[in-house]
Amino acid sequence: ADILDFIDDPAVAGDKAHRYFKQGALVVENGRVAKLGYEKDIMAELSSQDTLAQYHVRRYDNQIIMPGMIDTHIHLPQIEMIGAYGEQLLTWLTEYAFPTEEKFSDEEYASGISNIFLDELLKNGTTTALVFCTVHPQSVNAFFTAAQQRHLRMIAGKVMMDTNCPDELSDTPSSSYQDSKLLIEKWHNTDRLHYAVTPRFAPTSSPEQLVQCQKLLEEYPDVYLHTHLAENHNECEWVKSLYPEATDYLGVYENSGLVRKRSVFAHGIHLSERELDCLAHHQGAISHCPTSNLFLGSGLFNLKACEQHKVNVGMGTDVGAGTSFSLLQTASEAYKIQQLRDEKFSAFKGLYLATLGGARALDLEGTIGNFNQGCEADFIVIDNNATPFLNFRLSHTKTLHEKLFTLMMLGDDRCIKETFILGQSVYQRDLPCDSNQVE
Ligand code: GUN
Ligand code: FE
Numbered sequence: 402a403d404i405l406d407f408i409d410d411p412a413v414a415g416d417k418a419h420r421y422f423k424q425g426a427l428v429v430e431n432g433r434v435a436k437l438g439y440e441k442d443i444m445a446e447l448s449s450q451d452t453l454a455q456y457h458v459r460r461y462d463n464q465i466i467m468p469g470m471i472d473t474h475i476h477l478p479q480i481e482m483i484g485a486y487g488e489q490l491l492t493w494l495t496e497y498a499f500p501t502e503e504k505f506s507d508e509e510y511a512s513g514i515s516n517i518f519l520d521e522l523l524k525n526g527t528t529t530a531l532v533f534c535t536v537h538p539q540s541v542n543a544f545f546t547a548a549q550q551r552h553l554r555m556i557a558g559k560v561m562m563d564t565n566c567p568d569e570l571s572d573t574p575s576s577s578y579q580d581s582k583l584l585i586e587k588w589h590n591t592d593r594l595h596y597a598v599t600p601r602f603a604p605t606s607s608p609e610q611l612v613q614c615q616k617l618l619e620e621y622p623d624v625y626l627h628t629h630l631a632e633n634h635n636e637c638e639w640v641k642s643l644y645p646e647a648t649d650y651l652g653v654y655e656n657s658g659l660v661r662k663r664s665v666f667a668h669g670i671h672l673s674e675r676e677l678d679c680l681a682h683h684q685g686a687i688s689h690c691p692t693s694n695l696f697l698g699s700g701l702f703n704l705k706a707c708e709q710h711k712v713n714v715g716m717g718t719d720v721g722a723g724t725s726f727s728l729l730q731t732a733s734e735a736y737k738i739q740q741l742r743d744e745k746f747s748a749f750k751g752l753y754l755a756t757l758g759g760a761r762a763l764d765l766e767g768t769i770g771n772f773n774q775g776c777e778a779d780f781i782v783i784d785n786n787a788t789p790f791l792n793f794r795l796s797h798t799k800t801l802h803e804k805l806f807t808l809m810m811l812g813d814d815r816c817i818k819e820t821f822i823l824g825q826s827v828y829q830r831d832l833p834c835d836s837n838q839v840e
Contacts, residue, residue: 402424402425402426402427402460402461402462402464402465402466402782403421403422403423403424403425403464403465403466404420404421404422404425404426404427404437404465404466404467404772405419405420405421405422405465405466405467405752405805406419406420406437406467406468406756406757406771406772407419407420407749407752407753407756407757407758407770407771408420408757408771408773409757410708410753410757410758411747411749411750411753412708412750418749418753419749419752419753420437420772421801422437422438422439422440423439424439424440424441425437425438425439425440425466426438426439426440426443426444427466427772427778427780428443428447428456429778429824430824431824432777432778432823432824432825433775433776433777433778433823433824434772434773434774434775434776434777434778435774436774437772437774461782461818461819463784463785463786464782464783464784464785464786464818465782465783465785465808466780466781466782466783467526467752467756467780467781467783468756468757468769468770468771468772468776468779468780468781469526469527469528469529469756469769469779469780469781469820469821469822470525470526470527470528470716470728470755470756470759470781471527471528471529471530471715471716471728471755471756471759471760471762471763471769471770472522472527472529472530472531472716472717472718472726472728472759473530473531473665473667473686473688473715473716473717473759473762473763474531474533474627474665474667474688474690474715474717474718474719475530475531475532475533475717475718475719475720475723476498476532476533476719476720476721476722477505477511477514477515477518477532477533477534477535477540477544477557478498478501478502478504478505478511478514478533478534478535478540479498479501479502479720479721479722480514480517480518480521480720480721481501481514481721482497482498482501482721483720483721483723483724484696484721484724485497485498485721488697489633489635489697489698489699490632490633490635490636490697490699490722491633491635491636491639493697493722498721498722499566499567499570501721502535502536502560502570503567503569503570505534505535505537505539505540506537506539506569507539508537508539508540508542508543509543511534511535511537511539511540511542511543511544512543512546512547514543515543515544515546515547515548516547518544519547519548519551519553520828521726522726523551523820523822523827523828524726524814524817524820524828524830525726525727525728525729525813525814525817526727526728526729526781526783526814526816526817526820527726527728528553528554528769528779528780528781528820528822529553529554529555529556529759529760529763529765529769529779530555530556531556531557531597531625531627531665531688531717531763532544532555532556532557532558532597533557533558533560533599533601533627534557534558534559534560534599535559535560535570536559536560536561536562536570536571536572537559538559538580538583538584540559541557541558541559541584541588542584542587544557545557545588545594548593548594549591549592549594551822551827552592552593552822552823552825553593553822554593554594554595554765554768554769554777554779555593555594555595556594556595556596556597556625556627556763557594557596557597557599558581558584558596558597558598558599558625558627559577559580559581559584559599560599560600560601561577561581561598561599561600561601561606561610561613561614562577562600562601562605562606562610563577563605563606563607563609563610564604564605564606564607564610565604565605566601566605573610574607574609574610574612574613575613577610577613578613578616578617581596581598581617582617582620584596585617585621585624589621589623589624590623593777595624595625596621596624596625597624597625597626597627597665598614598617598618598624598625598626598627599626599627599628600614600628600659601628601629602628602629602630602632602636603628603640603643603644603650603653603654604636604639604640604643608644608657611653611654611656611657611659612657614626614657614659615657615658615659618658618659618661619658623663624663625663625664625665625763626659626661626663626664626665627664627665627667628654628659628664628665628666628667629666629667629668630650630651630654630666630667630668630669630672630687631650631651631668631669631670631671631672631676632667632668632669632670632671632694632697632699632700633670633671633697633699633700634671634700637650637671640653648675649673649675649676650671650672650676651666651672651675651676651679651680652676652679654666655679655683660679660680660683660685661683661684661685662683662684662685662764663763663764664683664685664686665685665686665687665688665715665762665763666680666685666686666687666688667687667688667690667717667719668687668688668689668690668693668694668699668702668719669687669688669689669702669707670694670699670700670701670702670703671700672703672706674710677706677707677710677712678710680710680712681710681711681712684713685712685713686712686713686714686715686761686762686763687707687712687713687714687715687762688714688715688716688717688719688762689702689704689714689715689716689717689735689754690716690717690718690719690722690723690731691716691731691734691735691737691738692718692719692723692724692725692730692731692734693717693718693719693720693722693723693724694738695734695737695738696722696723696724697722701738701741701742702735702738703742704735704739704744704746705742705744713758713761713762714754714758714762715754715758715759715761715762715763716728716731716732716735716751716754716755716758716759717731718731725813726814727812727813727814728755729755729808729809729812729813729816730812730813731755732748732751732752732754732755732809733751733809733810733812735751735754736751736809736810747802747806748802748805748806748808748809749802749805751809752805752809756770756771757770757771758770777823778821778823778824779821779822779823780820780821781817781819781820781821782817782818782819782820782821783808783812783816783817783818784815784816784817784818784830785804785808787812787815787816787818788815790811791807791808791811791812791815791816794807794811795807795808814830815830817830818830818831
């Protein structure tokens with residue numbers, strides 16, 4: 402196969418950011434990357450050491466192997482309401498999102514949805530995600546149980562919200578602290594799972610609840626913090642009126658000590674220079690969610706400002722305000738947003754953000770996101786032959802960039818031929834659906 406990965410941000414390292422091995426080989430040992438290079442070099446090396454027979458060799462002609470993609474913001478409960486019609490954020494939340502989330506008080510229901518959700522991620526080539534569950538601790542237990550069975554590297558948390566939401570979805574500062582603490586003790590850093598303290602967003606957390614979030618981060622410094630930030634104009638105005646003493650939206654989180662490494666803020670569309678500086682200074686990351694931002698009419702993300710301020714950015718689908726599980730389609734919409742801003746967004750940028758950029762945003766560089774030696778072997782096989790038309794269109798490309806850009810524009814789940822977790826094949830497009838179920 403041809404092999405592509407990134408070792409740096411194209412905005413910083415230009416053409417040196419990516420590695421591309423035409424007729425390359427990837428050697429996996431014990432679920433980790435052992436070697437990466439040109440096929441002929443690797444075959445010669447293994448033959449000369451007389452070790453080739455120890456490996457199971459698979460060939461993928463006319464295909465590209467890439468690291469598994471990383472979705473830095475997605476909502477488990479919202480997969481059944483993708484495409485809910487006609488509203489912007491705040492009405493969309495009350496009309497569509499909240500009623501759906503109420504169903505997750507039933508752990509069995511949450512468990513069924515978790516398996517559909519994970520099937521869909523793997524089918525789309527996403528191998529790691531940062532996930533909003535619901536306010537119910539059982540939604541997190543259901544999700545982590547399903548992820549653990551599949552040996553996935555996943556990050557998730559119980560939503561904390563104690564105000565401006567339906568009673569059925571409301572916790573309290575002390576119950577949200579207790580519930581989160583128990584979940585952290587049970588799940589954080591077990592196998593490949595990590596916990597994220599997950600206040601929904603400033604409008605649905607009282608100041609007392611934000612204090613409890615801070616307490617959790619102090620007790621468990623390596624857990625994640627996952628929330629929403631500056632997505633929609635009405636939301637930003639609302640935060641101003643709820644928290645008049647804060648300098649700005651991010652200031653609400655900053656005042657509670659919630660802006661630090663391993664803090665991931667979804668959207669970040671309407672940010673001031675001060676907020677960008679604050680994110681950079683405290684090493685908080687932004688999850689850019691283009692399909693959601695367009696679907697809800699939230700705004701056009703300023704990627705250039707983030708790059709200039711050296712703020713880490715990853716890609717998020719934000720399903721179900723986002724309209725696709727596919728990070729290829731998500732990157733394609735990111736391109737169109739930058740077009741509307743009159744900024745360039747290359748295929749290298751899009752694929753970087755979907756892989757190493759995501760790993761950096763999640764502070765997991767060196768573990769996932771590229772094929773450096775020792776990284777976990779979560780990877781995907783992209784099929785240049787996914788449809789007759791794609792093959793036709795790709796046959797008219799000349800450069801590597803043109804080929805990758807075409808894949809980014811036209812690609813979706815049909816291009817994901819196979820998904821590997823820790824070196825094991827867990828999804829094959831051409832098998833009947835049932836055959837991909839885990840035992
Ligand atoms: N802000 C607070 N909650 C949500 C949510 O569920 N989806 C999106 N897109 N934004 C939010
Ligand atoms: Fe979201």
